[in-house]
Amino acid sequence: MKNTLLSLMLADSGAMPALKVDCVPLPVGLLASESDFSVYFPVDALITLGPAQATPSARGVVALVGQHGCVGPLQKGAARMQAHVMVAGHAYRVDWTPVRDDPARYAPWLWHQTAAMQRRVSQIAQWSFCVQHHTPMQSLSSWLLHCLAQHPHADLTLSLNALPQSIRQWVDLSQAGARLAPDALAFNVCDGCLRMPSAPDLAALACPCHAQMSSDVASA
Known part of the structure; x- marks a missing residue:
């Protein structure tokens, strides 16, 4: 896998049979997910992630996601965040439904995904200060x-x-x-x-x- 985060997650080989992983092209523009439970792990695409409605305090500052991170699940209104593809390329799209339905089996996945999202939040906070x-x-x-x-x-x-x-x-x-x-x-x-x-x-x-x-x- 050319995404380091997904490669780390897939080291748990027992999780593979239940997962659907596709390599999909990502054109420039708003990342429109086919499912509320899709997670995207970029390969050579670069994705920006920021508030759906920028406020004066946020100043439109955005986080950046690439080959070491992931974006999603993009549930509508869940976190009031929007993802935009800034550099076109490819990403691995993973159906997150098995992870949601069996959290005990995929506990390491949930930990890594949560940690990745926390890094995005930290980026936005640091840029806002910057x-x-x-x-x-x-x-x-x-x-x-x-x-x-x-x-x-x-x-x-x-x-x-x-x-x-x-x-x-x-x-x-x-x-x-x-x-x-x-x-x-x-x-x-x-x-x-x-x-x-x-x-x-x-x-x-x-x-x-x-x-x-x-x-x-x-x-x-």
Whole structure:
């Protein structure tokens, strides 16, 4: 499995016969689940997760999910969260019904899924703090480092139109600052796309929030 979290869960081989796992394509846009009990484990897609209705306090800050995490179940109104596919790709879709119906058998799965969701909540909380205390360049660099950590390819290019509004604002403010100080230019924005700098370049620009983030890589 190319999703580290799902690979860890499937190490319990006794759980496999009751599970339905499909590899499905995810186009850019709102993640529309076929079932209220589907969980998506991205492979090379990147998904943003945020409040369905952004409030002034949340400022539209979103968490990021990729090859080390999962999204779902996407029960309508359950957590008032929406998932959007930011980078098209593939994900493993798992029918969560057997897990829901037999929680004792799948207790390790439930623990890992709950831990993954907690990491998403922690991300949102940390970004909310970040936008109030650090520059857009610092916040954007830290967020892009998470993109690289969650994607299997280092040569990642992001469409500006697919970015969440709050992240696009960071890009615009960072570009405006760079025009005033050309030596500070760090991101190549051209033809509606943002081409990612190297991880070391991003790390040099990132705010301290990045070091405070809990690891997105699931531990055994």
